[in-house]
Amino acid sequence: xxxxxxxxxxxxxxxxxxxxxxxxxxxxxxxxxxxxxxxxxxxxxxxxxxxxxxxxxxxxxxxxxxxxxxxxxxxxxxxxxxxxxxxxxxxxxxxxxx
Amino acid sequence: xxxxxxxxxxxxxxxxxxxxxxxxxxxxxxxxxxxxxxxxxxxxxxxxxxxxxxxxxxxxxxxxxxxxxxxxxxxxxxxxxxxxxxxxxxxxxxxxxxxxxxxxxxxxxxxxxxxxxxxxxxxxxxxxxxxxxxxx
Numbered sequence: 001x002x003x004x005x006x007x008x009x010x011x012x013x014x015x016x017x018x019x020x021x022x023x024x025x026x027x028x029x030x031x032x033x034x035x036x037x038x039x040x041x042x043x044x045x046x047x048x049x050x051x052x053x054x055x056x057x058x059x060x061x062x063x064x065x066x067x068x069x070x071x072x073x074x075x076x077x078x079x080x081x082x083x084x085x086x087x088x089x090x091x092x093x094x095x096x097x098x
Numbered sequence: 099x100x101x102x103x104x105x106x107x108x109x110x111x112x113x114x115x116x117x118x119x120x121x122x123x124x125x126x127x128x129x130x131x132x133x134x135x136x137x138x139x140x141x142x143x144x145x146x147x148x149x150x151x152x153x154x155x156x157x158x159x160x161x162x163x164x165x166x167x168x169x170x171x172x173x174x175x176x177x178x179x180x181x182x183x184x185x186x187x188x189x190x191x192x193x194x195x196x197x198x199x200x201x202x203x204x205x206x207x208x209x210x211x212x213x214x215x216x217x218x219x220x221x222x223x224x225x226x227x228x229x230x231x232x233x234x
Contacts, residue, residue, distance in 0.1 A: 010113050010144050012188065035116035038147065043189025060157035064115055066150035066164070071189075080157075 002027040004091040008034035008098065011046035016097040021049045023095070031079075031087055033058040037065060042073040050076075058084060105136045107228040110145035114164065115155070120148045121163050123234035128166075131173035138228065139170075140221060142181040145234075146188065149180065149195040149213075164196070171200030171212055178212045181221050 005024050011017035017039045020030050030053050032040055039046045040057045056077040062069065069078055079087065088094055108127055112119040130137060141149060148164070155162040170178070178198060185191065198212040216224065225231065 008116070010116065012144055013113075035113045035144070038113065038144075038188065041189050045187050045189070047189075060159075061115075064153060064155040064158040064160060064162070065113070065147060066153040066194075068152065 001093065002029075002091045004028070004087050004094045005030045006094060006096045007032055007036040007039070008096075010035040011039040011044075011049065017046060018049050020095075020097045021053060024053050029054045029056055029087055029091065031056045031058070031084065033061050033084075035065075037061045037067060040072045040076045041067060042071060047073045056083070056087060103134055103136055104229040105138070105227060106130070107138045107140055107225060107231045109225075109231050109233045110139065110141045110148060111143040112234060113144040113147045114150075114153070115158075115160055119234040120145070123232075124163060124166055126232065126234075127170070127175060128173060131170075131175055137175050138177040138179060138224070139175065140179045140181070140225065142184045142218075142221065144184075146180055146184045146190060146195075149178075149198070150190075151194065151196045167196055168198060170198065174200070176200040176210070176212050177214070179214050179216050179221055179224055181218055182215055183218050185215075 005020040007016045007020045009016040024030050037057045056079045059078045059080055108123055110123050114120040153162050153164040199209045200212050201207040202210050
């Protein structure tokens with residue numbers, strides 16, 4: 001059973017990113033949206049929490065916040081809304097870490 | 099009136115779009131700027147993200163209010179403190195932020211930087227000089 005873990009809170013304000021990372025298993029994907037996109041910035045201390053995981057970020061939320069894609073940690077996938085839907089469809093279930 | 103002027107600090111600790119705090123703070127600052135008050139802005143924690151340059155909200159379908167920060171100088175809001183520790187934890191430098199300036203009418207309208215990069219200890223000292231803090 002694969003799970004899409006969705007996080008929308010800043011890793012510097014809440015522990016949702018750390019919780020999602022802790023629960024993500026092989027075959028799962030962590031999708032960062034809204035304020036959680038800050039977790040994908042390579043130079044930020046929070047990006048270490050996501051190492052070794054399959055991570056995607058919503059591109060429109062990155063752009064809104066002025067985060068350039070070349071600042072992201074290695075291996076992070078940038079998706080658009082259609083890619084978001086594809087991820088939901090590809091996994092067996094969705095867990096939103098509100 | 100001079101003796102009634104209070105030193106006010108707006109303390110911004112939230113990221114710009116996940117909640118309404120950042121936008122509300124900006125609105126209150128601009129409204130407050132119409133009155134004769136000595137105003138400072140402090141950005142710490144996720145608040146430093148508010149000043150990121152290159153924000154483009156078109157695809158996300160939200161209003162981009164970040165250009166408004168560059169108008170603060172015209173409202174005589176010229177003291178903007180950014181906490182160094184908060185920037186560093188997030189992997190950011192001053193280069194990632196907007197370049198905010200004001201024009202000094204006492205010096206032939208020379209352009210001066212509004213943003214002061216300060217340490218947590220320095221910002222604590224600045225905060226202590228204020229009469230009142232507004233928190234967002």
